[in-house]
Amino acid sequence: xVQLQESGPGLVKPSETLSLTCTVSGGSISSxxxxxxxQPPGKGLEWIxxxxxxxxxxxxxxxxxxxxxxxxxxxxxxxxxxxxxxxADTAVYYCARHVGxxxxxxxxxxxxxxxxxxxxxxx
Amino acid sequence: QSVLTxxxxxSGAPGQRVTITCTGSSSNIGAGYDVHWYQQLPGTAxxxxxxxxxxxxxxxxxxxxxxxxxxxxxxxxxxxxxEDEGDYxxxxxxxxxxxxVFGGGAKLTVL
Numbered sequence: 001x002v003q004l005q006e007s008g009p010g011l012v013k014p015s016e017t018l019s020l021t022c023t024v025s026g027g028s029i030s031s032x033x034x035x036x037x038x039q040p041p042g043k044g045l046e047w048i049x050x051x052x053x054x055x056x057x058x059x060x061x062x063x064x065x066x067x068x069x070x071x072x073x074x075x076x077x078x079x080x081x082x083x084x085x086x087x088a089d090t091a092v093y094y095c096a097r098h099v100g101x102x103x104x105x106x107x108x109x110x111x112x113x114x115x116x117x118x119x120x121x122x123x
Numbered sequence: 124q125s126v127l128t129x130x131x132x133x134s135g136a137p138g139q140r141v142t143i144t145c146t147g148s149s150s151n152i153g154a155g156y157d158v159h160w161y162q163q164l165p166g167t168a169x170x171x172x173x174x175x176x177x178x179x180x181x182x183x184x185x186x187x188x189x190x191x192x193x194x195x196x197x198x199x200x201x202x203x204x205x206e207d208e209g210d211y212x213x214x215x216x217x218x219x220x221x222x223x224v225f226g227g228g229a230k231l232t233v234l
Binding site (some may be wrong): 035037044045046047049050058059060061094101102106107109110111113114115116 | 125156157159161167168169170171174175180212214216218220221222223224225226227228
């Protein structure tokens with residue numbers, strides 16, 4: 001059974017870069033799409049972006065200028081970098097796997113989620 | 124403000140039926156993109172509840188059902204139980220944003 005585990009520094013200073021890693025266990029990172037999603041305290045879910053195991057990416061337009069998602073297939077990991085952070089970026093960050101039966105990416109859904117990791121922006 | 128609109132809260136007594144709506148537009152639900160639903164119990168990560176508008180993953184009770192019509196989708200929960208309390212999110216794809224979008228979430232309270 002595939003499991004996802006987020007990791008990274010819990011505290012980042014304003015204007016610096018938040019870096020998180022998602023480790024995939026119990027299965028291969030290959031042949032799947034993988035996303036990062038965040039949830040500010042007391043608020044709803046926001047999709048940040050996805051990466052295909054081959055390295056192709058797509059980002060939420062509202063975050064695109066500050067986001068980079070990368071993949072390391074040898075380590076079965078993918079990572080998130082969010083630059084120039086402010087207090088508004090404080091959130092629980094989740095990684096998730098996309099699957100779909102139709103073969104059409106827009107129809108894909110997130111069937112496996114990590115437990116989440118808190119990213120706090122504070123000086 | 125979320126691209127997909129959900130009521131902030133819904134409630135019902137144990138054993139009753141509740142419905143959570145998810146209203147979108149012609150660039151997401153109305154364009155034919157599938158709607159998926161996630162359940163987030165207090166202090167936990169979201170969990171897939173319904174995929175492809177009306178399909179239940181293995182292990183999800185048949186008390187949960189989904190439907191879609193036009194620019195809206197609905198999640199119905201019958202035989203409400205105390206353990207159903209939590210937040211419920213709809214999700215779809217938006218062609219204007221070229222990405223996935225979530226509803227704002229609906230908090231379910233079992234009275």
